[in-house]
Amino acid sequence: MGRRPITRLTLDERRRVYLARQRASAAMLVQQTAAEPRAATVVAAGWRQVIQIAAILTLIFVGLAAYNVNFRLPASLIEVLLPRP
Secondary structure (H helix, E strand, O other): OOOOOOOOOOHHHHHHHHHHHHHHHHHHHHHHOOHHHHHHHHHHHHHHHHHHHHHHHHHHHHHHHHHHOOOOOOOOHHHHHOOOO
């Protein structure tokens, strides 16, 4: 029973793991603070809003146009199938 468990790390291994985590953390911080990808998402979000507004306005104006047009519904199928001369 004098053996060390495999999960235990030596001092040198712990130091290497710590330094690797520090480098990875610094690299992620640099990636997150990059200005270029953030600007691209802002532009994409702006276009998305413009498209949404255009779609909403189109639906509103089409609805108003359809409401103002007087539709005459036929009274029966015979009136549809046999038009008047």
